Amino acid sequence: MSEITIVGGGISGLVAAFRLAADHRVTVLESGSRLGGCLQQSTLSGAIPIGLDTGAEASLFRRPEAKELAAELGLDVEFPSAEHSSQVFTGGRLHPIPKRTVMGVPAEAAEVAELIGPDAAKRLAHEVITEPIEGADTSLGDFLSERLGPDLVDTLVDPLLGGVYAGRCRELSLAATVPALLPAAREGTSVLDLVSRLLAARDEQATARPTGTGAEPVFMSLVGGINRLIPALADRIRAAGGTIRLDAGVTSVRGESGRWFVETAESTIESDRLVLATPAHVTKDLLVEEAPRSAALLGQVPYAATALVPALIELGSEPFTGSGFLVPPTEDTLIKASTFVSNKWPWLRSHIPAGTALMRMSIGRRGDGPDGWRSLDDAELIERAFADWQSITGRTGDRLLAAEVQRWDQALPQYLPGHAELIGNIDADIAAIDGLELAGSAFDGVGIPACISRAEAVAARLAAADA
Structure with missing residues (x-):
């Protein structure tokens, strides 16, 4: 039974740990105080006790990875409503x-x-x-x-x-x-x-498709949000004997005599294998000594900063329809999109008071300067975002009941032209380093299924090495 250290407690790191924990001694190190990476939940200070997603809110259903993982974890899949559709705001009005x-x-x-x-x-x-x-x-x-x-x-x-x-x-x-x-x-x-x-x-x-089955859903989620994958994975990892450490930021890694040594502020973890399931810019810094070529290539992957404002609103007299809208960057607005969460996901409707609705407002694109939305405090960001939302929708009679801001700094990798070749070169370089694997959203896709797929491939290679 080999020892494997996994750096990063997002979906990629946890899936790798889940696949390995039964037959290996696995330790997951997460620098933050919570697991999940970009899969996060909020109750809006208790206004929505069941919680809602404040990061990724769905996974592609047409790919098998997330739905199969959910089934394995005993989680029931939920689908978006077919009653509502999305719009795009351009020329001063909303269009289907x-x-x-x-x-x-x-x-x-x-x-x-x-x-x-x-x-x-x-x-x-x-x-x-x-x-x-x-x-x-x-x-x-x-x-x-x-x-x-x-x-x-x-x-x-x-x-x-x-x-x-x-x-x-x-x-x-x-x-x-x-x-x-x-x-x-x-x-x-x-x-x-x-x-x-x-x-x-x-x-x-x-x-x-068989008669009566209808069109296959494009997206899926879970009751409580797609973030529920995270505690379910953590529970299974611990049940299999794996260790998960929070607030365990890694300062350096080194390979020596067929072993890997991972340094945190409090200790050194020694293991046979090492998985770095961290953002490209974090992985880059950790690999400067052990894999300088890959570190340089990882430094070429840029990231975007974004913010999300989830909100519970009291509805005015107008019917609340649709699943949300998108805003092109050519429009002079702060928000770039909004999801009408309680319309889109039927499971949420019974968990909010009558006469209210849940929605999310998205802010930020790559290239936004530091003097724009990032210079606003949370109260200003909420106020300006909701003003935009009311102007776009024309719903001036709605009132904010609860809202908060989730800021994502360097959360979304940008796949520039030549990205596949870049990642291929990194993978070829890392393949020559015994016992080291890389996972995360910077590699084969930013979506949940792509992250699961790469993490499972990493776990399979490590398991095969010990067979």
Whole structure:
């Protein structure tokens, strides 16, 4: 039975520990006072005792990792309401988000004409076929702007991608963010034709589903929020004999004579194997001596700072409909999105008082300066965010009952063009270092399923090494 130290108590570190704890002596070191990383819960100071997510709020259901993990942990999956849909705010009003698109890219210009306007729709319909890209990757936003025009990118694609990465699509990798569109870029063929085929395949899959089952949900959560994965994992790790230490910031790591030595402010932990499941900028600092090439490459992964304002509101006289809205960066607003949480997730409705609703307001994109929203204190941020929300929705009769601010500093890695090649070079370098593995959202995807997948692959390699 080997000893394995795992640095980082987010979803990646905990999944790796869960997979290893039964057959190995596992120690998880978390620098903070709580587990979960970007999966966090709040009760809004007791206003919502069951709690709601103040970080990631959902996981893709179409990927198997999160739903299979939830089933293994004995957690019941919840789905978004089919009664409500989302909108995008542009030109001073809210518009329905077109449904028949691939990350905002339609097969037909008519699908988005009302949103982007007749001139932009005409430009989109007359796609400019560009030469195949040089290399394996390119900027998503630049590629689509050249092909279909900037209006679609700025009005729809950018806010959709911003909701995932808190980034700007002209800076993000096509291969890493919307790989389904990559063949058109590499082959110099039509994006519109490719999207048409992708949508037809989607329709065929839906038709093949058993009668009465309806469309497969895109997203999933859990009662109490997707954050409930964290305590469930922690309980199972401890039950298997694993150790979890909070407030255990790691200052350095070193490999010596086939062993790994992890230094914290209070002790040195010695083990056979080491997993660093930390943000790229943290991992970089820890690997400067042991893996200088990988450390330098990890330093090339930028991060975005964001904030989230969850709020309980007393509803006015207007019906409260919809699941939320997105705001393009071209609009002069503080908030970039809002989720109407109690509309989107039916399990929450019975846990809030009658005549109230829960919603979340999102703030921040990569490139925001320090003198913008980050200079505001929490009270100012709540006030300005809610003022924006009321202006966008027209719901001036609603009143704030409880709200708080969750700030995420350097929480979301940005997948720039060439990200896959960058990570491939890091993985090749680390593979030559015995007993060291890396996991986390900076590698193969920022979503929960991607983090689980990499963590499970890491755990499988470590287990195989001891077989």
